[in-house]
Amino acid sequence: MTRPVPTYDLYGERTGNAPDFWLHCETIPSRSSLHRYEIGLHRHEGFFQILYISSGSGDALFGGKRSALAPPAIVTVPPAVSHGFRFSRDIDGYVFTLLASHLRLSGQAGRFTAEPRVTPLDPGDPEGAFVVSTLERLAAEWAGRRSGRTDLMEAYLTCVLTLSARLWSRDDPAEGLGGTARRMERLNGLIQQHFRSQKPANFYAQALGVSPTHLNRLVKAATGLTAHTYIGRKLIDEAKRELVFTERPAQEIGLRLGFADPAYFSRYFLRETGDTPRAWRLRERARLAAQSLE
Numbered sequence: 001m002t003r004p005v006p007t008y009d010l011y012g013e014r015t016g017n018a019p020d021f022w023l024h025c026e027t028i029p030s031r032s033s034l035h036r037y038e039i040g041l042h043r044h045e046g047f048f049q050i051l052y053i054s055s056g057s058g059d060a061l062f063g064g065k066r067s068a069l070a071p072p073a074i075v076t077v078p079p080a081v082s083h084g085f086r087f088s089r090d091i092d093g094y095v096f097t098l099l100a101s102h103l104r105l106s107g108q109a110g111r112f113t114a115e116p117r118v119t120p121l122d123p124g125d126p127e128g129a130f131v132v133s134t135l136e137r138l139a140a141e142w143a144g145r146r147s148g149r150t151d152l153m154e155a156y157l158t159c160v161l162t163l164s165a166r167l168w169s170r171d172d173p174a175e176g177l178g179g180t181a182r183r184m185e186r187l188n189g190l191i192q193q194h195f196r197s198q199k200p201a202n203f204y205a206q207a208l209g210v211s212p213t214h215l216n217r218l219v220k221a222a223t224g225l226t227a228h229t230y231i232g233r234k235l236i237d238e239a240k241r242e243l244v245f246t247e248r249p250a251q252e253i254g255l256r257l258g259f260a261d262p263a264y265f266s267r268y269f270l271r272e273t274g275d276t277p278r279a280w281r282l283r284e285r286a287r288l289a290a291q292s293l294e
Helices: 028-035 107-112 126-144 149-171 179-197 201-208 212-223 227-245 250-256 262-273 277-292
Strands: 023-027 038-042 047-055 058-062 065-069 073-077 083-087 092-099 117-120
Touching: 023 028, 023 126, 028 038, 028 083, 028 092, 047 126, 047 149, 065 117, 073 149, 092 126, 107 149, 107 179, 107 212, 117 149, 126 149, 149 277, 179 201, 179 212, 179 227, 201 212, 201 227, 212 227, 227 250, 227 262, 227 277, 250 262, 250 277, 262 277
Parallel strands: none
Antiparallel strands: 023 092, 038 083, 047 073, 047 092, 058 065, 058 083, 073 117
């Protein structure tokens, strides 16, 4: 009889459905040494994991596939993927566990984080060296608990994963910037340029020289979202940014984003986020204020 793969927030701990962290950091030996340096097959629902291997060696097991670990390297594990590790006793590095909902990645980085991967980091390569130093800064920032740490840690994570995706595509030409990825890059640039005008998906399809149906397939394959939803995400992300970091009334923010009717902006925001603009602003500011006191 096949034994079920256990689900944890952190390996060996069942913390229920309400974790009290969005990012957790610990050294690899701090937990693996308690289990004879073998982490059995398990998975994390709703959590993304990054392992930074700075020294030592080992193996990573993803389902039935085994990959060798040699320093320096970064291991990325998406939610719900069964995985395990076997480490040498001189292993060192960090494990970062974060709520997957905090990841805001698209295009090449979105594809990179959709599957478990082991990516070597060449310290002689400027981008590999930058990933290594940023991972170390991320660990130090997490431990330091200084003001502004949340914004810095989110920026570090975005840098690490985006550059790791670039390194991965460089080593695997089949996964590099092919036609789909180039069009997604162009689409992101066009959305950044025109999102305040609320251009429809047809506009972007024409600008890219593809049919609306093909654009929808392209975006769906890269992000899992329809083209309409993906384009709309930029509006919501910008609305959230202005609600948190400016004092503009929600009505003015809606007008700046192309909503002539303030009531429609509120309904649109509520439909996409589950909160009114005012409720979201109050809750998010309270969350950030609480984190700054940690």
